[in-house]
Amino acid sequence: MKIAFVATYPPRECGIGTFTHSLAQAMEKNGNEDNEIIVIAMHDDQETYAFPPEVKLTIHQERQTDYLKAADFINRSGADICIVEHEFGIFGGHSGVYILPLLHRLHIPLITTLHTILENPSYTEKAVLKKIAALSDKLVVMSNKAVQFLENIYDVPPEKIVRIEHGVPDIHFDKEQSRTELKFGDKKLLLTFGFVGRNKGIETVIKALPQIIEKHPDVFYVVAGKTHPNVLRSAGEEYRNYLQVLIKKLKLNDHVLLLNEFVEERELFKYLSASDIYITPYINEAQITSGTLTYAMGSGCVVVSTPYWHAAELLTENRGCLFDFKDENGLAKVLNELFDHPDLMKTIQQKAEEYGQDIIWPKIGERYLELAEKLVSAPAKPEPKKETDIDPLLLPPFSLTHIKRLTDDTGIIQHAKFGIPNLKEGYCLDDNARALLMVSMAYKQKKNAVALELMPVYLSYIHYMQNKDGTFRNFLSFNRNFLDEVGSEDSFGRTIWSLGYLMQNAPNDAYYQMARLVFFEALPNFEKMKSIRGIANTMIGISYYLKINPDDLDVKMILQRMTEILVLHFEQNKSENWDWFESLLAYDNGILPLALLHASHILENKKVEDIAIESMNFLTSHTLKDGYLSVIGNKQWFVKDQERSIYAQQPIDAMAMVLMYHQAFVLTAKREYLEKLFTSYMWFLGENDLRLSLYDFETKGCCDGFEDYGINRNQGAESSLAYLISHLTVLCAYEESYHFRNLNKLSDLSDKTC
Missing domain, CATH: 3.40.50.2000 (Glycogen Phosphorylase B;)
Known part of the structure; x- marks a missing residue:
């Protein structure tokens, strides 16, 4: 058997390193000549270490890419099993979070020895350890107390836990x-x-x-x-x-x-x-x-x-x-x-x-070997047959608890410190527009009474922020002082999107008329925009409006001309291996193909649909290639012909991907988009580069993304709304897929869309 260890290792002076060395020797010299040990040693950058020959690779503690390279190395090494010696302090990132992507990428059985188990862990410590438990085939602990903690604090199934005492060398002196x-x-x-x-x-x-x-x-x-x-x-x-x-x-x-x-x-x-x-x-x-x-x-x-x-x-x-x-x-x-x-x-x-x-290293090594052999020889579990591409049982219960916490009679507070509204930052149009879209979706799909109660708050905020020329201010202080004269084109576009959706799905005529009033006051500014994301967001709002007003040819012509602008950007920037609207992938990328998907449906334009699909596939190739969503980080983005940024990833980008794949499914009825949609949604629940959930099951909010050090625990409006919009979209897509499976006709499906 070939066994790979990930741990500290001598000559680094560390108790876990000594433990790993003793265990590795005990497993290698256990009377079985076929056992081979390889070590991936953690490097703290404080010293230069002359590692022995069994150390085949080192991981610099705070270098994220080293962890991914280590996973690839282990998978290619021919190792039958991996043993990780875990202690929070030896792995990089907040609470040692960098180890999670490595564990997730392993293709072989995993044993994790836990050297520290905290009775009162921080939020991140608990999340990291629970994820390690989920990714491990077996967890080895050295005391009964550790077993109790894993079961009672970290909800680890008893059958996953094995107690093997700390070994001691068989050394004796007179x-x-x-x-x-x-x-x-x-x-x-x-x-x-x-x-x-x-x-x-x-x-x-x-x-x-x-x-x-x-x-x-x-x-x-x-x-x-x-x-x-x-x-x-x-x-x-x-x-x-x-x-x-x-x-x-x-x-x-x-x-x-x-x-x-x-x-x-x-x-x-x-x-x-x-x-x-x-x-x-x-x-x-x-x-x-x-x-x-x-x-x-x-x-x-x-x-x-x-x-x-x-x-x-x-x-x-x-x-x-x-x-x-x-x-x-x-x-x-x-x-x-x-x-x-x-x-x-x-x-x-x-x-x-x-x-x-009874606990000399040869005996302890034998117990680890017995455990490893059982895991290696166990038959591979068959992949469960999927009846659908979406598993609704994985979704947390839908809750507006955090949104209510952030909302007062003026609107939704822009930011939060952890799960508590940060009144010092006031309000913004962007978030109130997103909030209006979310509650409109929630009321349409669920007839949620809280959503209906909040709807006029967000709509009235939008109306209050509109200038006489139809543009909008964006920022408002907590004491209701305007903080700008004209907001960003992005915020303008998102507002039009929410108004268009509300008009299509208004719960009563008063809401429809108010949304229509603000929409048409803003209309003279539609074609003045220069930002392609502002244009894209506006196009989506126009598309929703035209679904219920298909004979409004003037607005339809505006959509046509705005669509041509996006198409022109795509054609001007497209080159070999670069099918995109700009010379970089920046933020909220999925919104651009999404806008063309909406427009192609309204305009019945095959060329626009083809560009939408082509750009969507390009975005997919850079963000969904490893079986989970890895959105472009806004730290440095992804400039053409350069390295893409992994951090900092933000929820609005994941939301855009969910919405993009949903609209692609609506337009084409191809089930592959349902799978991609659900994979993108699971980014919120831990299927991401850090393998940590951004959704907070206690506050019902969503964290603001993750940086290179770990999760940003603040739970502002943008992030929490992005999660809820994605959640509602998944439920909608699941319902649509049900009708599709039964009817199997695109024409019937289009009548069932959310």
Whole structure:
């Protein structure tokens, strides 16, 4: 079997790296000559590492493209299975989010070992870990507490979780010989090892020493370990200096040694064999796994520890002793009692040795191999037969909760801080137009009472922002002061779109007449626009109007002339391998083919339809080529003959794709567009480059997109409306596909469109 590991790895000084090296060796040398190990090592850019031959590739922690290259490398390597050692801090992006695209692209079974599982995770930490669980075939944890957390906090199915203890090296030294070599003589030796930082609670042991030395003056305490690299970068040696001052203050210079070095494994076991008691004085319970604790027990040490999760579980059945957090008096009492009763120490030591023999690395490696072999030999699950291209069960329940939260009697607030309206930013025409479109759709499809209640709020905002010449202002402060004279052409076009849709689907005549009034006041400005997206949005609104007023030849001629402008842009910019309206793919791209799809239907123009399909296929080739939607990021966009931008991706682009494929299905009745539509919608629910959901199931809002560091947790109007419009479009398309399957006639389908 060929096994690929993704983790930190020696010579990088990291506990997970040491774990990975030991596990990899144990699996490779398990009596099966066919096992081959390859390692994809995480690189933190802080040092230059001379990795051993088994490291075939490195991933720079904060370099996103490295993760994608690693996935391709693993898939091509011939590996049968991949094992990922997960710890939030070793992967890039917010809460280590960069690991998700790698896991998603793997074509082989995946085992993920979880070294940290948080009881109170942040929103992103929880989302990342839940997605890792979903992408993994099995999750390995090292304690029963970890199993409980995964089931109760992260909703992981029990059958996906496997408990395999942390392994320990099968290394043993003679106690007396080790003490002689290390020059400890007959001292009563206490030991703590591992990276040093304030959370380790070493000061508790130092403060307890005077009470212990009073009864046992030959006690000596060794702290073996460097300051943790992250602590060193943020606070330098502040903690170690504090310990030095404390040692001096308590006059313990002859009783404490702070060994500031990363102790190699064999040297570490020499210290463990020389020790009388090993201490882990951590200051809080939130540690689900401790490699140092496991090493100490595996070497047969008497262990004394605070009751953090792993210790409280491991030191049962008289395998060690516990004392309370930050309780130097309690620690002194426990240590004095142990030194006063050598027989008790011997009993505890024997129990620890018995436990340690069951978790030596060869046995742990064998358990991982058994798990891997089961996954590799398991028959591939057949792809479920799809009755439709849309699965409505995957959609969250439709909810206007967040939209109501953002809306007051003036209109919808433009921005939000997380899920809370940001009143400082006021209102804008763009979002109120989108809101009008969304509630009009919601009332038409669902007869949603809240949508009907909100409809006049957004319509009256649009009317209020219209100038005498028919143009619109865009921005309004929270205290209702105008912030501009004339808004953008994009905002103008989106407004016409919403008015056109409302006229076609008005719930009563008053709403129709109001929408018509504002629409025709704006009409003299239709052909003054220069922005092709403003033109495209306006064309969509005109198309909706003409569906119910097909004999209005004047407006139809306006649509014809505006269509010709888009066609001209396409013809002027089209070249080999570039079938687009501009020399770049920028924002809201799907709106351009969408406008031509609408116009071709109204104008019955085959050339316009062909250009719409051609440009749509070009856009598809750059955003939907890997089985999920990857919209063009607005960080640098995608300039012709240059690299496309992945970040920052925004919900309005996903919405445009959903609407574009929907209209293509309506026009052609080809089911392939339903699949693309649903794939584009699933971008909101985690089928994206980061593999994280932008829809917030708690607030019912949608996050504002994702940057290179992870999700932008703000949930403004634009993003949440883009999600809801997409949601409603999916439901509409599902209904249409049902009629299509039953009627199978394009003429019948067109009568059923939403």
